[in-house]
Amino acid sequence: MEKKVRLLIVGGGPAGLAAAVEAYDKGERDILILERENKLGGILNQCIHNGFGLHTFNEELTGPEYAQRFIDEVEKRKIAYLLNTTVIEVSDKKCVKALNEGGLLEIQAEAIILSCGCRERPRGAINIAGSRGAGVFSAGTAQKLVNIDGLMPGKEVVILGSGDIGLIMARRMTFEGAKVKAVVELMPYSSGLNRNIVQCLNDFNIPLLFSHTVVEIKGDNRVESVIIAEVDERLNPKMETAQEIKCDTLLLSVGLLPENELARGANVDISRITRGAVVDDRLMTNIDGIFECGNVLHVHDLVDFVSLEAREAGAKAVEYINSKDKNKKYESIAIETDGKVRYVVPELILKNDDSNPLTLKLRVSNVFKKVRLEVSVDNEVIYSRVKQVVAPGEMQTIDLKSEDVLKLRKANSIKVYLRSME
């Protein structure tokens, strides 16, 4: 079956839904969302805890509730979507192949928004030695088993990594009667949100061990214990500090990776740092008409920011579709960072005359205290904010006003960096 659509959205999670709604509201009517699961909402469907939507709706919603708000908006607008449909290929000519039980769909799109989210780093990626039986799960898999399938992964749990999913699962497993013996974090700080450390660990007296890692998994057919050890400044385990913790389950919350296999197939340039696409300030990739937003672009902490970014992508995709000269190439300038700022999204600023305000999103590479987050254009500081503390776990945003955005567009050099105040 071959068909045409003006705007194709790959992924019906929070990013795809918000992008679709915004594109519709900007006047586009020919939109199709492709979703591989059997319902819209993406990973939010398994996030049954609350805390979503504080920024967007000024109230605390559960994941499914937050998703439902957007699903309702999609339904209200009668935006088309297909469920149980997996995209297997995206070409740089914006031809998409997708599979469902009806057959192979071949769709020619005018613009594509990739909003297919991220995946968890598996055990293999962090090279933990030991046995290879049952009982080792990524935290998200365990979350799906408990929250969706009603199955219990284990009863004595160690969690490696203090990312948000790990913290949330510490509490969730405790609620279900499991004993969470420790959360072990390689770094000297958590990559999760502070409120999650308080609400998910402290409130339940679950110990959080910084600068520790799991060095070995024991047990034949199923995990029986893990060996943990403190790490030195270079993150190498100090084996003299090794201790054994009896447990039947190890949950891993050791980072998320944007899922860019489709993008790679379309020759989209991928950032080595974010592992998402390199995009300009329209959130467009190097391939004309292919946009990215949400966790496939860079991993977010809060879904509210995903929705905001996705709206932006939806609006820009519509502008692109309606532009008279789609192939017009703009020169662009890449934002430079200082290493303390690990990355900035978008990375490229177009040298055109678009004067809309712009939000830059960034992460830092370590915990820094008493710093100024600054943007300079040709060595003139155009933005400066004092930050008492910044940490890799919390995404920072820089809201730039129209006149500053115009400065960026004329710049020969743009730098985003941290300046020490001491």
Added chain:
Amino acid sequence: MVDVLIIGSGIIGSSLARELSKTSASVLVLEKGNDVSVGTTKANSGIVHAGFDAKPGTRKAFFNVRGAKMYPVLAKELDFPFKKNGAFVLSFSKDGHDTLVDLLDRAEKNGVSGCEIISGDEIRKLEPNVSKEVVEGLYAKESGIVSPYEMCIAMAENAASNGVKFEFLKKVTNIEKQSNHFKVICEDCSSYEAKVVVNAAGCHADEINNMVSSRKYEIVARKGEYVLLDKEFSWVSSRTLFQLPTKMGKGILVSPTCHGNIIVGPTALDVDDKDLTWTTPSGLKEAWDKALLTVPNLPRGGIITQFSGLRAHTKEDDFVVGFAEDVKGFYNLLGIESPGLASSPAIAEFAANEIKEYLNLGVNPKFNPIRKGIKHISHMSSEELNEAIKENRQFGHVICRCEVVSEAEIREAIRRVPGAKDLDGVKRRVRAGMGRCQMGFCTPKIMEILAEELGESIEDVSKRGKGSEITIGRIKE
């Protein structure tokens, strides 16, 4: 009473089972694991060695060279992944020259064609990621790669469809020699009678042999640890890269797999426990550090999993293939370490011929050499996809997104004989869970399908049989 009872369903036991299914023999395979291919066969380098490494005149040399030549036909008949990708043995200093010449000499004596010594620069022209430190190497064009577990499964399926019976969770604890036959007793108290017993028990073949023969053997499990890279990094090498061999084996290799991943390993360390395939921090580090000598820009971020396997090493350092001298009808296939995989078709053929003669067997007139693999949607053209989905809509339902595996493939993997009974069995048959997320997303879905197909409760679904259940039960209601 069966004619032939084979203990072990690794690549040796399964290949022999298939060879014997060409004959009039009734054949039973007893396997202590939950599936075929769960011991050494599932965790090795998957190299079909050309045969230049084995010492001329040894059984290793004889079977390796013969076996390697049988692969192209077998891969076609049985539809398993095999590719002649060529290999280099790399030397990092001029001192290695004599060893290379020695290997070339062995190649000639063993009758291996397509070998030559070429310079480091010529090697890097073919494989640009090879270290600048490499001064020269042996190029073996006939070297190949195979997916060992898929080959073993293919052998077993073809054997089964030609009449061989497989029984699982049958750990043999004793063998009694009766006047004209054997009584084989298992841990679960079941027993079987057979005219010929074949010992293909891998690392445990010494124990099986020592139950009946006075010629005692001792197998040392020699552990090899591996790491595997994502397919994204297939640019590392398209040929197999060996380092100069040492007395512990062929050293650390870097090689593509048939599916486009990069495999790095194995280490070699003698261990006490013959079942413990745990990886160790030091082993994984050693494998990686040594591989960096071969390919300095090996991408650490590309690692998706690690595993280890055990080689069945004997101090005799050669394969033991043949009837035990002191026990009539007891056939040993013992000490089959590298190049055991490459040798396996020839070993099976040889052993089958000896058993055929011993039992005076006829031919199986109904033998069908052809086994078709499970159709993979990831290999299909657009037309084939539409055709397949029209026939069975479950081909359109993608379960494993990383390797693009459909529900239809997974169900087929479970329904075949011998079929998958657990997550690992599904993984080895159709690659669901082999990809970059390592079953993160598809675990719950495959559990559901397994439970449904096997008619068991979802709480009983396991990774690799009893004791490895994925979950401990329902959450509190």
